[in-house]
Amino acid sequence: MATTLATRQGILTRTTGCLAAILDDVPNQICIQPSTDSSTRYAYVHDKKYELLKLKRNLESASAHVDKALQAYTQAADGLESDTPQFAGILEKVSANSAAAQELLIRAQTSLTEVDIAIEELSMASPTLVEEETPPVQLAPLPIPKFSGKxxxxxxxxxxxxxxxxxxxxxxxxxxxxxxxxxxxxxxxxxxxxxxxxxxxxxxxxxxxxxxxNPQLLLNELAGRLEKCHACSRRIEDQRTLYEEVSSIINQMKLKGESIDNILLQKQVLSKFSEPIQRHVLRKKQKQANIWTTSLLLSHVCDFIDTEVEIQRQVDNNKNDGREMKQRKSISPTPKRIANKVKTFICFFCEKTGHSPRNCPEYTTREQRVDHMKRNCLCLNYGEPDHRANQCSKGACKLCNKVGHHPFICRQTTPFHEKEPQSATEKKTPTITKPSKPLPRRATRQNFVSSAVMHNLKDDDTDVNDDIETLTRMKSTDTSTSTKMAFSSEKRKSLIRLHIHWKLFTFFSTQVQIVPSSVKISKNAYI
Structure with missing residues (x-):
């Protein structure tokens, strides 16, 4: 038991020594001397506060260790037996050590109180230091306005x-x-x-x-302004301007203590807006008649105007989008047009591009084309390799209206390359241009036919010129009547392009029937 007491005494001695060292340093730590330099004052306060908080934790920890060691030491002393050698001397020593430890604990509590006070002083000084460091705001002096009596x-x-x-x-x-x-x-x-x-x-x-x-004078001024304000037009922008002016006057009258929730004032305010706004507000009033106020009236006016402005904005955006779309279409071709431009034909006879199957230069006869399609297992009706003619759903031939073959191999058509070459006389045909001055309507077609035939056949037969001139003079015998010439479309083109032979022109001359008021050409002459 004496050994245990000695051990407890050693622990108590060490803990009290640590606590005493901390207590000796407390007076120096709690001494606050802020710097006179404003630039370093804030940093000093921050660092000092941190040191005091650290000192407080050390004091609390050391005091707890001393208190624990003291309790263990006294318990060991109480367990000593009375027959222990030098029992009285041991008790005196235990009493002295316990008293010294108790004194240190009391000093520690006093030091903790002093540290708390120092921390609180630093906390109170921190906002003051920040305010002192912030320079005062120098506002520009307000200019004194002029007052003219309004x-x-x-x-x-x-x-x-x-x-x-x-x-x-x-x-x-x-x-x-x-x-x-x-x-x-x-x-x-x-x-x-x-x-x-x-x-x-x-x-x-x-x-x-x-x-x-006088507030009453201001109310009279506001009432006069309310009576005079009006919208320039029914446009929604002008209605918004009117609403802002009326709302400002009503709010100022309310601030001056004037009663604004009366029927006369509400009628006066509502009558200043356009008819659509009045209808909208009156519909709302029927639903909210029990709580109807002037402020509620103005809020419904504002809601209607905001809605109309939003609708107008959406309509304008749609119009702008439509214009931009038209501009883009006019500037750049559509994908469909681009696709049409780059589209190429692939001949299913020679499998080359640059020409259609009808004008294939390698397979010019029907027999060659049919043989090629059968040899390559192509559909005779459409030219595709994935089905037969009896399975094709593309329909009948467009020339003979029979099913089972393509128009390019139909017996009723002539291949493109089998056309007869043009004669030397046809190649020399000059281009017929329109006259520089417009001719009378009745003589245009007649002169055109005669001049064309005369120009192209003047080297072959001079008699043709005489007959055409005779035909031309037939019109001048009666300027009040019109000359009607009926030509078949194909025969008229042949007359200009293939230069009708002298025998054909002779046959044409025999078919002209002359009547007193007009010249008629029978259609049967070209059929």
Whole structure:
């Protein structure tokens, strides 16, 4: 048991030694000496606060260890037996050690209190330091507005004049001079009855307040403005401007204590807007008649205007999108047009591009084409390799209306390359141009036929010219009648392109029937 007591005493001695060392350093730690330099003051406060918090934790930890060791030491001393050698001396020593430990614990509690106070002082000093470091904001002096006697402007004038001049600690004579300089028109004439002196300054101020600071005068001014305001047109933009003006007047009347929820005022306000807005508001009023107010009326007006503005914006956007789409289509071709431009034909006879199967230069006869299609197992009806003619769903031949073969191998058609070559006379045919001056309508076709035939056959037969000139003069015998010539479409083209032979022209001449008022050419001559 004596050994246990000695061990407990050693632990108590070590813990009390640590606590005593910390307590000796407390007076130096809690001493606060802030720097005079504002740039380093904030950093000093921050670091000092951190050190004090650390000291507080160390004190609390050391005190707890001493208290625990003291309890163990006293318990070991209480367990000693009375027959222990030197029992009385041991008890005296235990009592002295316990008293020393208790004294250290009391000092530790006192030091903890001092540390808490120092931390609180630093916390209170931190906002002050930040405020001292922030430079004061220097606002520009407000210019004193001019007041000409309009009730509408009095409140603004007086608030600024009171802040800039009236509330300043300067002589009244200077304030009076500032006041006279700020007044114009009717207001200046109202103050001129007072002598410019310090004693008359307050009398001038009271006179101006009675004349222009009366709330009833401002209400009358607001009522007059409400009566005069109106929209320039029925356009939604002008209706919005009217709403903003009316809403501002109504809100100011409400701030001045005027009752705005009466039927006369509501009718006056509603009548200023367009008919669509009035209908919308009246429909809303029927649903909310029990809680109807002027503010609610104005809110419904605002909702209607906002909705119309949004609709107008959407319509304008759609119009702009349509214009942009048309511009893009006009500038750049559509994908469909591009596809048509790059589209190429592949001949299913020779499997080459640049020509259609009808004009294939390698397979020019029907027999060659049929043999090629059978040899390559192509559909005789469409030219595809994936089915037979009896399975084809593309329909019949467009020439003979029979099923089972393609129009390019039909017996009723002639291949493109079997056309007869043009004669030397046909190659020399000049291009017929229109006359520079427009001819009379009745003579145009007749002169065109005669001039064309004369130009192309003048080297072959001179007799043709005489007959055509005779035919041309037939029209001049009667200028009041019209010459009608009926030509078959194919024969008319052949007449110009293939230069009708002299025998054909002779046959044409025999078919002309001359009547007293017109020249008629029988259609049967070309059929």
């Amino acid at each position: 009730v509408w402007e009095w409140e603004n004038f007086w608030s600024i004049f009171d802040y800039s001049v009236h509330s300043r600690n300067i002589a009244d004579i200077h304030k009076m001079n500032y006041l006279t300089e700020a007044l114009q028109g009717e207001a200046r004439r109202a103050v001129q009855q007072f002598q410019v002196s310090g004693s008359s300054y307050m009398m001038a101020i009271d006179h101006l307040k009675r004349k222009y600071g």
